[in-house]
Amino acid sequence: MRAGGIVKYFIEYLGGYRMINRLEEVKQRFNKWYSENANVTQYGIEEYFTEVMYNEAVTLQRDYEASAIEIGEFVIALNDFIEEVLNSTExxxxxxxxxxxxxxxxxxxxxxxxxxxxxxxxxxxxxxxxxxxxxxxxxxxxxxxxxxxxxxxxxx
Incomplete structure (x- = not known):
């Protein structure tokens, strides 16, 4: 593997790691928000996540210079989490x-x-x-x- 390939590999690896950390932060913020808003409806949660998704995409692009692919992968992972939340028995x-x-x-x-x-x-x-x-x-x-x-x- 050439030096350029190694650098590219590490950038992709760190980018993925960055997205995972960012998703964990979003999950923690949601759990805190949800515990403070115990009577929130499913519609309220959907509104919350709509705002979060937009803000996170802007932040990833602006502060982390994330590529469209990275943002897309983040949005897919966030959608999976949202589905999990909205379909939770609780x-x-x-x-x-x-x-x-x-x-x-x-x-x-x-x-x-x-x-x-x-x-x-x-x-x-x-x-x-x-x-x-x-x-x-x-x-x-x-x-x-x-x-x-x-x-x-x-x-x-």
Whole structure:
């Protein structure tokens, strides 16, 4: 390998390392923000990440002179993290819990229809089996506890 190739290799390696560190910083800032904003909705998180993604791309280009490829790789990794956050059981359960609380103040028959919609969404998102499954229930106690509360609150 020629000297130029070695230099290029180290620049690419350090660039990737820089992106990994930057992504870890973004994750830490998100975790701090999320702990301070416990009642935030999924929409609020999406807004947060939209702003973060734009700011990070500008910062990487301006301060780190990152290439378009590096920024693209960073954005892909950040998107993976965002998907992981938005599909986390904790966040989804908090969202369904808020919807449940809102529904409880509604009048019938709207309340029962709304609660049925929550159950339908939970079934799709968590892949709750149509027939009772002790195995699924044991593996997902928080999900099933909320699902049962929602189901019991309906006026059939």
């Amino acid at each position: 966040l989804l359960l908090a969202s369904y819990e808020r919807q449940f609380e809102s529904a409880c103040s509604m009048k019938e028959p709207t309340r029962s229809r709304f609660l049925s919609n929550i159950m339908d969404e939970m079934e799709r998102k968590f892949k709750i089996p149509r027939q009772e499954s002790n195995e699924f229930d044991a593996a997902n106690p928080e999900v099933m506890a909320l699902y049962s509360r929602v189901s019991s609150a309906r006026d059939l």
